[in-house]
Amino acid sequence: GAVVSQHPSWVICKSGTSVKIECRSLDFQATTMFWYRQFPKQSLMLMATSNEGSKATYEQGVEKDKFLINHASLTLSTLTVTSAHPEDSSFYICSAGDRGLAWGNEQFFGPGTRLTVL
Amino acid sequence: SQQGEEDPQALSIQEGENATMNCSYKTSINNLQWYRQNSGRGLVHLILIRSNEREKHSGRLRVTLDTSKKSSSLLITASRAADTASYFCATALDSNYQLIWGAGTKLIIKP
Numbered sequence: 001g002a003v004v005s006q007h008p009s010w011v012i013c014k015s016g017t018s019v020k021i022e023c024r025s026l027d028f029q030a031t032t033m034f035w036y037r038q039f040p041k042q043s044l045m046l047m048a049t050s051n052e053g054s055k056a057t058y059e060q061g062v063e064k065d066k067f068l069i070n071h072a073s074l075t076l077s078t079l080t081v082t083s084a085h086p087e088d089s090s091f092y093i094c095s096a097g098d099r100g101l102a103w104g105n106e107q108f109f110g111p112g113t114r115l116t117v118l
Numbered sequence: 119s120q121q122g123e124e125d126p127q128a129l130s131i132q133e134g135e136n137a138t139m140n141c142s143y144k145t146s147i148n149n150l151q152w153y154r155q156n157s158g159r160g161l162v163h164l165i166l167i168r169s170n171e172r173e174k175h176s177g178r179l180r181v182t183l184d185t186s187k188k189s190s191s192l193l194i195t196a197s198r199a200a201d202t203a204s205y206f207c208a209t210a211l212d213s214n215y216q217l218i219w220g221a222g223t224k225l226i227i228k229p
Contacts (some may be wrong), residue, residue, distance in 0.1 A: 006160075034216070043206060043219045044161075093160060106151070107217065111160035 003027055004096050006110035013084055014118055021079045021113045023094030029074040030096030034107065035067070038091040050077055084117045091115075124207060124220040132228050137194040139223040141207030142187075148210045150183055150190050151217065154203045161206070164192075197227045 003026040013019050023033060032051050036044040048064075050056040050071035058064045066088075068080040077096075081088050091114050095107040124141045131137055141150070149168045153161040167174045167183045167190065174181045180193040194201055204224050208217040 041224075043221045046216065046219075049216060091158070095161075106163055106166055108163070109153075109161040112158075114158070 002108045004030075004094065004108045004110040006092075006094055006113050008113060009111060010114040010116075012116045012118065015085050016083055019081045019084055019115060021081070021092055021094075021115075023077045023079070023096065023110050025075045025096045025108070028096075028108075030077070031074065032097050033071055033077040034095045034097075035069060035077075035079050036093045036095070038093060038112075040091075044093065047079075081115065084115070086117045089115055089117045124205075124223045126223060127221070128224040128226070130226040130228060131197060133197055133199055135197055137197050137201070137225055137227075139192045139205050139225070140189060141191070141220050142189045143207075143209045143218075143220075144188065145209075145211060147185075150181075151208045151210070152179075152181060152190075152192050153206045153208060155206065155222075156203045164205075194225075197225075199227050199229050201225060202227045 005024045005026055007022045011019055034049050035047045037047050038044050046059050047062045048056045048058045048069050050069050052071050052074050056069035066082055071077040091112050093109060093112045095109045097107045147169055149166055151166045152164040154164055155161045165174055165176050165179055165181050167181050169185055172183055178195045183190045204222045206222045207220040210217055
């Protein structure tokens with residue numbers, strides 16, 4: 001149980017295009033989802049927290065108009081990188097949790113999406 | 119922001135030896151978690167230790183938590199080549215889900 005999937009696993013796009021990344025909880029209801037960004041050989045950087053049915057809370061320095069997050073259902077959150085540029089190239093990871101479960105604070109992570117913007 | 123600092127940044131040992139990684143943090147926490155990440159892959163949750171716990175075991179993993187020193191250690195006994203990965207600690211400050219991540223320790227197990 002507690003499986004989180006991400007799609008696509010990797011994407012290459014041209015500068016100026018928008019890219020949508022999906023994060024799905026496959027066997028539980030994810031009341032909260034997190035989006036992280038990870039640069040090579042570095043730790044995770046939290047970008048935003050989204051609760052189902054409400055607007056995402058963005059971390060300081062993360063442009064909400066650049067990184068659009070939609071958490072429209074209890075099993076799906078999407079991150080759209082709008083007008084992507086080479087500096088947006090990174091590894092994007094989502095995680096999900098369910099407040100209703102006895103797992104406490106445990107988050108379940110997707111396998112990540114590697115975005116390369118040419 | 120990161121509050122966790124991990125040491126060493128990199129550790130290379132022979133297969134069969136024990137590996138110890140440390141994590142320090144700055145503020146009071148609700149719990150501390152350890153994760154593993156294989157190169158270019160997602161994270162795998164290893165163990166969660168709550169602020170009122172001092173030690174936890176899971177298979178070959180042993181985690182300790184010293185809240186007075188604001189530090190934790192992860193011990194992997196009898197290491198295997200498959201343990202080669204980056205290991206991250208993450209702290210939860212309260213009962214919400216937000217985690218603050220350490221910089222990670224890159225562990226290399228030489229066969």
